[in-house]
Amino acid sequence: MELLIFYPLAGFCVVLALGVVLNNSPVGSAISLIGMMLGLAGIFVLQQAHFLAILQIIIYAGAIMVLFMFVIMLLNLKEGDDTGWIARERNLLLSVLTGLLAVGILYKISGILFTAEMDTPAILPDSFGTVATIGETLFTDFVLPFEVASILLLAAMVGAVVLAKTKLD
Amino acid sequence: MEPILAPESIDLIALAPVIVLSVFAMMVLVLDLWGGRNKTLLVFISLVGLLMTAISAFAKHPLPAYSFNDSYIVDHLSLFFICIFTLSSALTILLSVEYNEREDIRAGEYYALILFCTVGMILLASSTDMIMIFLGIEIVSICLYVLTGIRRNDHRSNEAALKYFLLGAFATGFLLYGMTLVYGSTGSTNLFKIAEFIQNPSAQSNPLLLMGLVLLIIGLGFKVASAPFHMWAPDVYQGAPTPVTAFMAVGPKAAAFAAFFRVFAEAFPEMSPSWETLLSIIAVLSMFVGNLGAIMQTNIKRMLAFSSISHAGYILIAIIAKSSLGSSALLFYMLSYTFMTFGAFGIVIILGRKGEENLEIENYSGLAYKHPIIALSMTIFLLSLGGLPPFAGFVAKFYIFSAAIQEGLLTLVIIAVLNSAISFYYYLKVVVFMYMKESEAEFKISLTPMTLFVILIGVIGTINLGIFPNTIIALASH
Known part of the structure; x- marks a missing residue:
């Protein structure tokens, strides 16, 4: 099959x-x-x-x-x-x-x-x-890296905005 | 299903400095909406945030404390590093206030990015898991790419940011590849588990593991700007805004060294013969490239960039020594380096003019006649960077060399001493210009209070650590 x-x-x-x-x-x-x-x-x-x-x-x-x-x-x-x-x-x-x-x-x-x-x-x-297992590992074993990754993404986003904004006040 | 992570492993008190600083960084981002052109509030909040971070770092008892499945550690090394990071970020912010005014850097995000960068640095110094180390390095690097390019109308700043970004992304690739290979051959990303795994001699000869180590060295070597991975440093140091350059030379570099120390001294002590040789070669190359390169420079920021490459070489010796003496020498060196570097860059800022002008060494000629105290401070910083007693630089080098001699690294020490001698040539060149040349043009220096305050801190720190090093050494050698 x-x-x-x-x-x-x-x-x-x-x-x-x-x-x-x-x-x-x-x-x-x-x-x-x-x-x-x-x-x-x-x-x-x-x-x-x-x-x-x-x-x-x-x-x-x-x-x-x-x-x-x-x-x-x-x-x-x-x-x-x-x-x-x-x-x-x-x-x-x-x-x-x-x-x-x-x-x-x-x-x-x-x-x-x-x-x-x-x-x-x-x-x-x-x-x-399976998705369930990975989700569980992500929120238990790897909860710290998971949260820290959000800081990384936030910093990257802010940085991209700063560099791309047409006019800085 | 059984939860894998016991709840007590989630230790928010141990994580307090990271949480506090992240909250403050986001606060700065939000408050930027109201202040308009006036950034005083942001500066104030950033400084308070850094202070709170340093205080909250001491909340955890007893040390060392492990949390988050042994991937986050609070020990004396990380505490000392957190103090260095918060100090260097605070000094950067103080240096930035008037500089940003002069150079028309209006983005309030500037301060938020410095705080985020500091979060990354704290994570780097406290992580004992390769995933966390990778995330820390990325947070630090991404903030630095943006800070380098924040003078958006200046083509040198743009060029530096782009160069730094492309090369940095490439180096990150090496680092990540190395981590993958190490994970593949040891079965864990946790440094303690790796150390346990390679107790077994047959595991040590795995070619994949060796390849992984080499790639790790390349990736981290790039982040600390050691030769032969230093190509980006002069251009980036020159193109970045001067406070950011000072920041880059101290904070993120110290953080990368902390990661270096954690990875090699804590995860791979068993394999030291294989990485020691490689690191020794990099250390020797860094010293020679840095010092010989600095001799040729006419721009003071480029000269300090090359000098920082050579300092990376000296610091690598402390990592190769890897004993507890080596780690305390590393800490002491980083602290003294903070004071000297911020002081020196403070003076570069004072003498600079709008648009990053007036940064040639020639522009310093005759400074001693017009502004003797400024010239004297610069002399102190430069002599301390060179390693002359009674300044902090001498004690710092002395501790590294004695740690290295105890480990039998005599050749390295001889090369390092020789290099210190070479370095005096270009440090003294600036002093000669300041004291023995006539000034050609009128000095238009901006004696701004906060920058002067940073220089004062630099002078006090440099002299104090040089004459009374014992308290700090005792703290560092826990």
Whole structure:
């Protein structure tokens, strides 16, 4: 049953990941990336990591992707500005680094496939990774960092206002 | 489900200084709505808040007290540091009042940001958990980025803020990565639990842990402006408003050293051979880069920036010594450094003119003929920074060196003494300009009462700590 959901989701992620790389327009790449993040969030839900899934959507698909879009808009890249993957392939350093990475990943995967030796999964309590557990830890074990983070955010907000305000009285 | 944190672990009395200061900082933010252009009320409230913070820090008995699952500690080290922080923030605010008037810095948030920054510093000195240390460092850094850039119409201030922000964000990345690796290889962010975990010799050789340590050193080394992570310091010190520069050179630096001490002397004493060498290299580099760099400077703020890099080198020796003698030497050094630095920057402010002009060392020529007392105070601060008896700087260096010799760090001490000698070249250069050159232009110095008060405190502190160091040493060596 789990696999029935996993394979379509994983396939969806892989297709969109390829879309990020192969897309000629940077905006298209970014949108594919958002889709891939959503797919990953789905896989996290399958793995019982509900909280991580939510964070994945809020932080990556939401905040960070908005930042990406801003940067793309600011740079104002047009099609033909060396954004296609063929143009990138001519960059030797990039190709070599990516090649090395790919070989490393394939090596690791083949090691697992041929020896059929998976890491033994740790046994987790049922509630692991659910929103309730994380909330409880946050408000007991980590209540001090949680509150202090609000001071950090307040200071950052005040600072941003000070620097961005058009006129200081 | 059983609550994980026992209620008695939430100890608000231990946390009192943080709470009090945060409340005051928010009060300043809100009251800023009414005062209009007059910021006297804000200054007053900020100073009261700092005083209350220092008092409330002593509410907790007996020491050391651990709370919040051992992630927050009240001990003599943190108490002493809280006193240094509140003192340095109060001096900064006193220096700022007239300076802000002159430079047209109208933002009431200025004072709130200094208070928030102090909250971060207190957290840094009192935390024994890496998450808290990270949050503390971020609070301090973010406030400093904004304070650096608060002269928004000045392009040097903007440049400094942007540079500081970008490099600082990068350094934070290193720090966080280091913490992650340490957490990954020890299974805890709590410094005591880490110390317990690495009792086991096989845990110490974990390459991930070593990598994490190196990244931690890089991240913290950036925050204390030690070479080779010092590139930002001269530009930022020059571009920031002068009171903020003085603040940066003392408070946040002391806080970062407190974190340095907590992380390395309390969590990783077992692994000292592996980090001692690295820190020694950084200390030696900082001393040489700072002192040789300062020789070439013509701008007094840049010169003091390089001198502060070299002081970071001396202070690192106290951390490498890591004994209780090392920690008391660290505390004494930070306190004397507070007095000397604030005094020196106070004089820089007095001689400066609107738009951060008149900051070249040449502008000091002939000062002794027109304003002998100001020149004498500057001489005292500079000689004390160089480490000449009978001033505080000498005693402070002496304690660090004797702590280091007890730990057998003879080579480091020899290099440090050699560097102290080099440093006299540029400190005395200013003195020579003040006493032996004719003045070219008329001095238009602003003898404003609060700035003079800070200079007076600086002189008293520098001389007092130099001649009667015993009381403070006794306090510091608990």
